[in-house]
Structures are given as structure tokens and as C-alpha cells.
Amino acid sequence: MEQWTDISGFATAAALELITHEAVDDELVAAVRAGDESAFEVLFERHRRSVTRLAYRFFYRRDQVEDIVQESFANAYFALGAYRGGQERSFIAWLSRITVRACYDALRRSRRVESVMSELSDEEERSLADKLRFSGKGSDVESLAISRDLADKLLRRLDPDDRVVLSLLNVAELSVAETAEITGWSVSKVKMRSHRARKSLQRVLHRFV
Amino acid sequence: MLKITKPSHGAEIDQLQSELLSAVRVSDDEIEAAASNPQLYDRVRLRIAAERERRDVVRSLRGRGWMDVFQSMFGPARSTRWILTAASVMLIVAAGLLFWMSRQARVVDLQSRATPPSQPPVVQPTPKDEATPQPPKERVAPLVVQRGATPEMVTVSAPKQIKKRSRSIVPSDEGSGEIATDFIPLTFTADVTASESGHLVRVRMPRSALVAMGLPMNAERASEFVRADVFYGDDGLARSIRFIQ
Numbered sequence: 001m002e003q004w005t006d007i008s009g010f011a012t013a014a015a016l017e018l019i020t021h022e023a024v025d026d027e028l029v030a031a032v033r034a035g036d037e038s039a040f041e042v043l044f045e046r047h048r049r050s051v052t053r054l055a056y057r058f059f060y061r062r063d064q065v066e067d068i069v070q071e072s073f074a075n076a077y078f079a080l081g082a083y084r085g086g087q088e089r090s091f092i093a094w095l096s097r098i099t100v101r102a103c104y105d106a107l108r109r110s111r112r113v114e115s116v117m118s119e120l121s122d123e124e125e126r127s128l129a130d131k132l133r134f135s136g137k138g139s140d141v142e143s144l145a146i147s148r149d150l151a152d153k154l155l156r157r158l159d160p161d162d163r164v165v166l167s168l169l170n171v172a173e174l175s176v177a178e179t180a181e182i183t184g185w186s187v188s189k190v191k192m193r194s195h196r197a198r199k200s201l202q203r204v205l206h207r208f209v
Numbered sequence: 210m211l212k213i214t215k216p217s218h219g220a221e222i223d224q225l226q227s228e229l230l231s232a233v234r235v236s237d238d239e240i241e242a243a244a245s246n247p248q249l250y251d252r253v254r255l256r257i258a259a260e261r262e263r264r265d266v267v268r269s270l271r272g273r274g275w276m277d278v279f280q281s282m283f284g285p286a287r288s289t290r291w292i293l294t295a296a297s298v299m300l301i302v303a304a305g306l307l308f309w310m311s312r313q314a315r316v317v318d319l320q321s322r323a324t325p326p327s328q329p330p331v332v333q334p335t336p337k338d339e340a341t342p343q344p345p346k347e348r349v350a351p352l353v354v355q356r357g358a359t360p361e362m363v364t365v366s367a368p369k370q371i372k373k374r375s376r377s378i379v380p381s382d383e384g385s386g387e388i389a390t391d392f393i394p395l396t397f398t399a400d401v402t403a404s405e406s407g408h409l410v411r412v413r414m415p416r417s418a419l420v421a422m423g424l425p426m427n428a429e430r431a432s433e434f435v436r437a438d439v440f441y442g443d444d445g446l447a448r449s450i451r452f453i454q
Contacts, residue, residue: 052244056235074256199386
């Protein structure tokens with residue numbers, strides 16, 4: 001079951017799901033369409049770990065992640081009419097696309113709102129540089145939380161598209177094909193975006209070197 | 210030198226990049242803690258309910274568009290349709306009638322203003338006047354007097370005004386081809402408009418006499434004569450004068 005929820009094994013999970021759970025998921029979707037609300041709860045219980053894990057690739061705060069999970073399942077509920085299922089695409093792949101879209105929208109919103117507040121002060125920049133250089137040496141909870149916060153502030157300087165690609169390729173460790181599948185972009189666009197995102201991140205990090 | 214420094218510089222940046230990205234990774238325990246929140250599904254249901262309500266509102270607002278109005282007009286409630294149609298027609302007719310009546314009233318008012326309120330009774334011209342050979346036709350400048358005005362308020366002789374008020378010139382006798390000005394009051398005591406009866410006498414008078422009445426006169430043509438109708442009251446005093454062309 002854990003293999004299902006591991007987004008890093010997204011393709012494997014999707015393939016396995018086609019074999020074992022495809023009919024069940026599709027049946028549950030059909031039941032929800034027919035008005036059976038309890039079927040949606042079963043779908044939620046089955047896939048909420050996958051969605052939560054995927055949301056954590058983009059956000060590190062729990063309240064943000066829970067908000068993404070809620071939005072993803074709510075959007076999925078109203079989009080069930082457009083779900084085709086069958087051999088073309090499994091339910092988890094379809095749901096992952098909805099989740100990534102929700103994360104992307106949230107990133108764009110947060111970038112607009114927090115563009116000023118997320119600026120790093122000089123002290124924070126020094127702290128971030130030290131923590132990045134000596135990462136792993138102090139693994140206490142406070143240090144980890146501070147590192148995440150500073151890293152998140154740094155990543156917010158990137159374009160949401162770059163952030164999505166970096167999160168999926170480097171944090172979730174998906175392949176280019178999986179990233180293309182989950183974002184709905186072409187493979188070439190994912191590669192191009194990945195290159196640009198790395199360059200952008202290098203420019204951001206250049207001041208710490 | 211760049212080739213020597215750049216790889217180490219780039220390697221350091223790559224190291225920083227990977228460490229930065231790994232810093233935002235969360236552990237499986239954290240993921241499990243967030244995913245197993247017992248209130249999560251309730252919140253999802255609440256969000257679904259809120260979204261459904263919002264969509265219902267939007268749908269109901271859209272439903273009250275032109276289609277609903279169209280259906281109510283041409284749908285089952287046909288009596289309503291006919292009532293509305295009849296009311297619209299009656300409203301249009303009433304508005305047109307009101308407009309026509311107001312227009313007619315304005316025309317009547319203009320006509321009444323164009324006619325002198327106290328047109329002196331016309332008396333037969335004297336045989337002497339008829340026998341008098343007509344002088345060569347002259348162009349007489351139309352004279353204008355404010356109706357009902359006292360003699361002090363007589364306004365004459367402004368050429369511009371005369372030209373402007375020349376529209377008030379009316380034929381003196383139907384069929385005679387004469388054009389007469391309005392009556393110009395001559396007395397300083399009586400109101401010409403209050404006269405009820407009197408005599409109208411057509412005369413020929415030198416242009417120089419116009420000056421006595423405060424009218425403009427061309428000095429070069431002072432010796433020429435002009436025709437005029439003088440209205441005498443019952444007391445024998447000249448009350449008003451009009452010029453004939």
C-alpha cells in the first residue's frame with residue numbers, strides 16, 4: 001500500500017493500480033456520480049496520503065498542505081464528470097494532476113501576496129548560508145524548521161513554473177516523463193523549464209557562494 | 210584562470226542547490242501525521258458544500274436571464290403576455306396623444322400672439338384716399354412695437370430689431386397685396402390695446418414725420434411720402450399708426 005502512495009514511484013503505482021484497483025476506483029467514481037456520497041469518502045481515504053505527499057513537495061507548512069488537500073479533493077469532486085478512467089488514465093494520476101494544479105495556483109497566489117514579506121533580511125541570508133554549508137550537522141527540530149523556512153523564502157523568488165518543475169524533478173524525484181504526465185506539459189517543455197529553473201536557482205544562490 | 214575557478218564555483222552552487230531542495234523535504238512521519246488528520250475529510254465536505262452553494266447561486270442568477278423573461282412572455286402564461294402587450298400599446302398611444310395635444314396648443318398660442326390683440330376696427334377708406342394717385346412704391350422699413358406696451362416702452366428704430374421682427378408684418382387687407390406693420394401707439398396716456406372702437410384713416414405722410422415718432426429716417430429721402438393707417442379713438446385723438454407697403 002505504501003508503494004501506492006509514494007509519489008517517487010508514481011509510474012509504478014499507476015501501473016499497479018491499473019491492474020488491481022482500476023475497477024474499484026472507477027466503480028467508486030460511478031457511485032459518486034450516482035449520488036453515493038460515501039463512495040467519495042472511500043476514494044478520499046484511499047488517496048489522501050498520495051495527495052498529502054505530493055502537496056508536501058511544494059509546501060512545507062502543515063496548514064498549507066492541508067489546505068491543498070482539501071482544495072484538491074473538492075476540485076476532484078466537482079470534476080468527476082470529466083473523469084474518463086479506464087485504460088487511458090488511472091484515478092490517482094488524474095487526481096495528481098488536479099493536486100499539482102492546485103499547488104501551482106497556490107504558488108502563484110502566494111507569490112503575489114508575499115512577494116514583499118518573503119524578502120530575506122541580511123541576517124537571514126547569513127543564517128541561510130551557514131545552514132546550507134553545515135546542513136546535517138545540526139539536525140535538531142528548530143534548526144530544521146529554520147532551514148525550511150529560509151529555503152522556502154528563497155524558492156519563492158522563483159517563477160511558479162520553475163518551482164513546479166524543481167519540486168517534481170528534484171524534490172519528488174519524478175522522471176521527466178512523469179513530470180510531463182502530471183503537469184500536462186510536453187517532455188520538451190519540461191526539459192526546457194528544468195534547465196531554466198536550475199539557472200534561476202543558481203542565480204539566486206550565487207550570492208551565498 | 211576562469212576554467213580553474215568556475216568548476217569549483219559551480220560545484221559549490223550545485224551543492225547548495227541540492228541542499229536547499231533537500232531542506233524542504235519532509236519526512237514520512239510528517240506526511241502521515243498530516244494525512245491522518247481525522248478532521249480532514251470533514252473539512253473537505255465543508256468545502257464541497259460551500260462550493261456547491263456558490264455554484265447554485267451562480268446558476269440561479271444565470272437562470273433569471275433573458276430566457277426566463279422570454280419564457281414568461283411566450284410561455285404558458287399567455288394572458289400575462291396579452292395584458293403586457295395591451296398596456297404597452299395603450300401607453301404608446303397615450304404618449305403620442307399627449308405630444309400631439311401639446312403641439313397643437315403651442316401652435317394656437319403662436320397664432321394668437323401673431324394677431325394683434327386689439328385690432329382696431331377697420332373703417333372704409335375715404336374716397337379721397339382712393340382717388341389719390343399712388344406714389345411710386347417705396348420700401349418702408351417695418352416698424353415693430355411691443356404689444357400692449359405703454360408709449361414709454363415703445364422700441365423702435367433699431368435696424369437690427371426691425372429686421373428681426375419683420376416677420377410680424379401682416380397683410381393689411383386681404384387680397385390687396387399690402388403689407389402692414391403692427392400698430393405703433395402714439396398716445397402717452399391711453400393704452401392702445403384697450404380701445405374698443407374708433408376710426409382708421411389711411412394717410413400719406415412725409416418721411417420726415419417719422420422722426421417725430423422716434424423712427425429712423427433717411428435724410429436723403431426726407432421729402433418722399435409714405436403710406437400709413439392712423440387709428441383715431443372715439444375722442445378724436447390718434448392712438449396708433451401702422452405703415453403700409
